[in-house]
Amino acid sequence: MTSSLSDLRTYLGRVREFTARDWLVYLSWVGLIAGLAVSSGAFLGLGRHHGVRYPAAAWWVPAGAAVFTLAIAVDTIGHRTIYRAEIRKIEGLVHGITIFCGVLSCVLLCAAYYRRELLFVPALVFTGLSFLYSLVDEVLHWRRYAMERSDRIEMWSHVFIFVGHTSMMLGWWGWFLQGYAGVAQTLAHLPGPS
Numbered sequence: 001m002t003s004s005l006s007d008l009r010t011y012l013g014r015v016r017e018f019t020a021r022d023w024l025v026y027l028s029w030v031g032l033i034a035g036l037a038v039s040s041g042a043f044l045g046l047g048r049h050h051g052v053r054y055p056a057a058a059w060w061v062p063a064g065a066a067v068f069t070l071a072i073a074v075d076t077i078g079h080r081t082i083y084r085a086e087i088r089k090i091e092g093l094v095h096g097i098t099i100f101c102g103v104l105s106c107v108l109l110c111a112a113y114y115r116r117e118l119l120f121v122p123a124l125v126f127t128g129l130s131f132l133y134s135l136v137d138e139v140l141h142w143r144r145y146a147m148e149r150s151d152r153i154e155m156w157s158h159v160f161i162f163v164g165h166t167s168m169m170l171g172w173w174g175w176f177l178q179g180y181a182g183v184a185q186t187l188a189h190l191p192g193p194s
Contacts, residue, residue, distance in 0.1 A: 004152070007151065007153050011151070014082060018081070041066075044061075046190070050189045057172075058182065060170065064163075064165065064169070067163055067168075068164030068165050071164055074157040078154045086150075091141075094133055094137045097129075097133045105127040134162060141155065
């Protein structure tokens with residue numbers, strides 16, 4: 001246990017090596033997912049405050065996004081420092097594709113509230129692609145780990161990235177398939193133009 005905590009401190013301490021560009025990338029990426037966790041949680045909280053009942057799946061969106069946020073907050077430190085050269089190889093492209101597909105799947109799922117029939121298929125396609133490329137990324141990380149070009153902290157952060165992302169997206173799809181129960185009632189409580 002002491003060794004693991006020491007490894008974690010060392011890993012997190014690499015944040016001191018960040019350049020201004022590293023901070024920009026780090027805060028943009030972690031902030032994007034944190035924003036999703038906070039905004040979806042605030043939306044559900046607003047509805048609950050006004051007596052709206054949501055399916056249990058809906059609560060996995062902010063919960064999964066919160067786990068995802070914490071995991072990438074750790075993982076990205078290594079990616080921007082000690083593993084930068086490794087990430088620049090094939091993994092950087094895989095990360096870019098995964099992020100593109102993941103963000104687009106979230107945007108399409110939001111837009112599908114209004115255009116369910118039109119956006120169901122592309123939302124499903126990009127969700128599936130985000131998981132497929134996440135699995136490709138995991139294979140690349142485990143390969144690096146087996147070649148001793150990674151460490152336990154990076155590998156555990158990837159476990160929690162996968163747990164958070166999967167929980168968030170399965171919760172979101174569960175909510176979508178239940179007709180986004182509670183959304184219309186909550187939207188009625190949002191301030192709008194008078």
